[in-house]
Amino acid sequence: MTVKRDSATTGAGAVPTGPAIVVDGLTKRFGERTAFTDVSFEVAYGEVFGFLGPNGAGKTTTVRTLGTLLAPTSGTATVAGLPLTGANGVEIRRRIAVMPEAPGLYLRLSVAENLDFFAGLYELDDRRARIERALRAVNLLDRADDPCRSLSKGLRQRVGLARALLSDPEILFLDEPTSGLDPLAARDVHELIDGMRRRGVTIFLTTHRLAEAEALCDRVGIMNTTLRTIGRPDELREQLFAKTLQVTTREPVADPGAVFAGLPGVEGWHPASSGDGYVLAVTDPDLAAPAVARALVAADADLLALSPSRHSLEDVYLQLIEEDVEARTR
Amino acid sequence: MNAKNGLSWIRVRALVRKEINDYRRNRFIAVTMAILPVVFMVSPMITLFKLPADAPASKLDASVGLSALYLMLVPAFVPAVVASYSVVGEREQGTLEPVLTTPIRAGEFLIGKALAALLPAVVISYTMYGVFLGVVGGFAHENVVHDIFEAPRILAQLLFTPLIAGWSIWAGIAISTRTGDVRVAQQLSTLASLPPLAITTLVGFDVIKPTVTVAVGLGLGLLVIDILAWRVVSALFRRERLLTGAKAA
Structure with missing residues (x-):
């Protein structure tokens, strides 16, 4: 793979070419329960890919699997140019960043201490400068010394984003980044994601906020245990209606x-x-x-x-999910 | 130092520093670290100071043995409380997943957690023992001082302290990875920290005569147990299980 990276936060490095993620027939089961089955798709570098689906559709499990936290039951995948295997776990995790639904901050530590810890886990050099850049990217530089417990939910989410940007990842997985946020805080997060997209960061965004996906994503996949459809929002509208x-x-x-x-x-x-x-x-x-x-x-x-006639992504989503519900009740 | 396939001490150090910073600000753990050791140091001191100058040898031995046991409770209990919090505490505050999505290896995670529990436990235990020796040496009866300052007894205390702490830590981490509640983990870990105290009790009460050879031999035995415990905990550590409670299919 050619490596030509352009940093999200630092402006240094090069943008890799080719697919950032290749998933082929991936399945994950927990005993008898199937989290997702036979999922295949590709995400290109620099793309913002939306992964939509109702609760329990397997979105978070997919992110955890691609993030090497869970082992797939079957199928193959390549993440950031590396086959998804246990042996590549450390190297894949070095190239990606995952922001789970809850930002997961150490509330007794300050914002800077939280980021410094994660910078250490990524073995980053010039930590102080990186932390400063990441905090500037999310407009939180002036809160660096504040304990995380003193921050609002929206600000904590921004710290989570800063943490994800610290290592200048090739792929950024954002799992429901605006879940539970008020409209104003959600808008702030949207602006941050949009800013990252403009800088060429590859983003894998799971959400069930359809307007969010429509506004931010180049392509979307609609998931309901299986991948129901995939494409640009306008393509999906044309396909379905x-x-x-x-x-x-x-x-x-x-x-x-x-x-x-x-x-x-x-x-x-x-x-x-x-x-x-x-x-x-x-x-x-x-x-x-x-x-x-x-x-x-x-x-x-x-x-x-x-x-x-204008059909929204919501119309597409509801049409597909309702088809699934009808098929299950038949 | 950084090794491609081995442990990264940069990551271990980052984890240890974060843990100690976090513990200092965790009221429950800070209070446990501050109060328990003082209680376990002062209590045997009172027993020894209450001994009359002409106390029979059997009573003297029993009191000295009891004091040794009390002092060993510090490296047993303090790290047990800290280690039991290590994984379940992360899970409770939602920080486990962000940490596990970084390049940290299981070994680095476990050693970082263990060192963060071991370092304060050893420092506190040795400090308490030093204070104990200083006060007893300065103010207790001569026959008490003679017994307390026996070289094998001191050697046993110094050797056993990190080794008993090691057992408590691995037991605490193992329990912490398998429970979903901090309090349950702490109670179980405190119980699990007790078995190695049997050895120190036997030495303390002169059932096993404390000689340098015995102290070193028992120390090696504890070391082997600690290493085995570490291997077992490492084998049990699975990211999938920690996050979902389920084994990999």
């Missing part, structure tokens, strides 16, 4: 069938459930929309709005 145009008119059109028939790109129509317009099934919204507008004007209809 037919393309439609929403048409709103002041009054119902006299003969909508005649107006919409034969228009380029329009495959069908039905009245909108709201009762103030129509939903048109289209092959290409950009091709269909001008023709629909012209046809409505020609038919003397008062056109109030014409827009392609």
Whole structure:
């Protein structure tokens, strides 16, 4: 693997090329219970990859497995260029950083003492400078000497992020980083993650906050014990939902069938459930929309709005998870 | 020193420093470290000072034996309390997972935890013993002083202190890795720290005559037990089990 790293916090080093994570048929069972099964995906260096799923879907167990804390039951994986084996555990952990859901700080120690301990575990040189840079990256330099127990939950989460940045990891695993935070603190964490993304840090983000994933992630995987789907949020929307145009008119059109028939790109129509317009099934919204507008004007209809339907990542997620629920109750 | 496949003393040192910093600010552990040793030192002193000058030899031996036993409770109990907190304490405050996701090896983790319990225990035990010898040597009856200052007895005390602490530490860490509650771990560890005291009791009460050879021999025996205990604890240490309570499938 070519190593050309660019530091998250220090600006030193080089960005590795090729996949940061390769997972192939990975399965983890605890006795009879399956945490996740036959999971395969790849994450590229510099990518922010969102791992979504309901509670108990196997997200945290996947992170722990890729972080070498748990041994996979079957399947293979490569993390930061190294095969996921017991023998590579130390070297993999040296190249990655994991921030668990709870930041896990020593509350009796100060922020700087916490970071200094972890800098020692990573055998880092110039610890003081690294700690300062990491704290500056999360805007906590002025709280370095404060005991962690005096910090709010949001600030503790930021200390956890600073700790994860200390070793300048190739891959940063963030497990529900905004869980339990108020909207303001969550926004701060989002800004920090966004800043890391701009600096090219590879981030593996597990969350069940869909807006968070949509805003931050280049690609997402939706997990529910198995990996249900994977792709860019817009790709997933297209895969799951037919393309439609929403048409709103002041009054119902006299003969909508005649107006919409034969228009380029329009495959069908039905009245909108709201009762103030129509939903048109289209092959290409950009091709269909001008023709629909012209046809409505020609038919003397008062056109109030014409827009392609927008499905959120939440719609995709709910569709897939509901399919799973239905399949299990069948 | 840093070894590619062996132990990293940088990581061990970081862990020891953090542990001692944390213990100093943990009220329960700080109080245990401060009060227990004083109690175990003062109590035998009172017994010895209450002895009349013409106390029969049997009573003198019994009192000296009791004082030796009391002083051995310091290296038995103090590290047991500290070591029992070492893993379950991390788990309770949610710090175990962040530590285990660093490059630290199991051996480094265990040795760091053990040293962080051993160092204060040995320092406190030797300090208490030094104070005990100083006060008894300065103010007790001559026959008491004569018995207390027997070379094999002093040698046994000096040798047994770190070795008994070693047993308590490995027992405490083993229990700490398997329990989910700090108090339960501390109670079980205190109980588990008692068996090696049988040896010191036999020496203290002259059932085994304290000679230099006996002290060294018993010391070697305790050392072997400590090494075996370390090997067992290392074999039991599994990241997966510590985090999930389950064995690897």
